[in-house]
Amino acid sequence: MDRIKERIRVAEEDLEMLRNIDQDELDALTQAINDARRVYVAGWGRAGNCVKILAMDCSQMGMEAHICGDNTTPSIHEGDILVIGSGSGETKTMTILAQQAKEHGAKLGLISANRNSTIGKLADYNVQITRLPAKEGAPELSGGSFYHCMVQTVDIIRMYICEIRGLTFKDIAYNHNNLE
Numbered sequence: 001m002d003r004i005k006e007r008i009r010v011a012e013e014d015l016e017m018l019r020n021i022d023q024d025e026l027d028a029l030t031q032a033i034n035d036a037r038r039v040y041v042a043g044w045g046r047a048g049n050c051v052k053i054l055a056m057d058c059s060q061m062g063m064e065a066h067i068c069g070d071n072t073t074p075s076i077h078e079g080d081i082l083v084i085g086s087g088s089g090e091t092k093t094m095t096i097l098a099q100q101a102k103e104h105g106a107k108l109g110l111i112s113a114n115r116n117s118t119i120g121k122l123a124d125y126n127v128q129i130t131r132l133p134a135k136e137g138a139p140e141l142s143g144g145s146f147y148h149c150m151v152q153t154v155d156i157i158r159m160y161i162c163e164i165r166g167l168t169f170k171d172i173a174y175n176h177n178n179l180e
Helices: 003-019 023-034 044-062 092-103 118-122 146-165 170-173
Strands: 041-043 064-066 081-086 107-112 126-129
Touching: 003 092, 003 146, 023 081, 023 126, 023 146, 041 044, 041 092, 044 064, 044 107, 044 146, 044 170, 081 092, 092 107, 092 118, 107 118, 118 126, 126 146
Parallel strands: 041 064, 041 081, 081 107, 107 126
Antiparallel strands: none
């Protein structure tokens, strides 16, 4: 198998998935993140790794951001937002965190492949990345990659917040981790 051609095919499917994201949903979540007092992120597995990039980006934009589960994460309250990354929107531990965030008055955002999921029904902001069906004759792990698209979606959110706040590369670099 020609690995380069296969990767290009997957990238083309990823592009189709990105084109299918609802711009209004993305704008609403981005504005809510920008307006929040503090940003919390949570996710498990690959989706968790992808959404943690959002916390890093928010921190580098000068926002207060936390990753749920870290010992330094403060309590969540009204005016804060929890953004969950979950392919299914059904991960049990994420469902519990979503419920707790809502109970404490925080807004809830979800980036998932299933807006009608348990977490999706709780969410104030819901960005769906629709998975493509595998094409006939394509390898089993086909149909684009939710995780590639989730990273791109988080990056779009970062770019939009930078635009809203008038941030430059110099601003981001100032807040970049220098204890590495």
